[in-house]
Amino acid sequence: MARVTIENCIKKIKNPFDLVLYASQRAKELNQGEPTDLDKENDKNTVIALREIAQEKIPLNYLKIELVKSFQKNNSLLEELEEEKKK
Template sequence: MARITVEDCLAKVSNRFLITQMAIKRVKQYREGYDPLVDTKNKEVVNALREIAAGKVVPDTSDDLHLHSAPTEEA
């Protein structure tokens, strides 16, 4: 891949917000000493996006953002 785009990542993860969350978490993991899952010479955030687009990083269902509607008041 010459360039990485959000559209490349959307093929694996359909939520842009979740892609952002995953990339942030992955960059933090690099800084803690985790090894990259794809071989590139790019910055951490680009490498994280490449991993997402390659399907090497998947969302953790226990950490996924779950949206709930607010309870309605009944009279």
């Protein structure tokens, strides 16, 4: 199952290193209780994250933004920009 999923993901994200980053970010979110539209089918969160990426169930831009946020120590500038967007 996971091998087929990775092969499908590589069609969406050409760089395997980026794929690892995006999938790990999504798996962390799933571990923290984020909902998914997919059936778990006794799969681990890492496999579910890969399936979501392969089936385009989650936007890659969202994962990229969340990944960057996870590495930032000071999010105040980002929060200010998001507040300005709302206005």
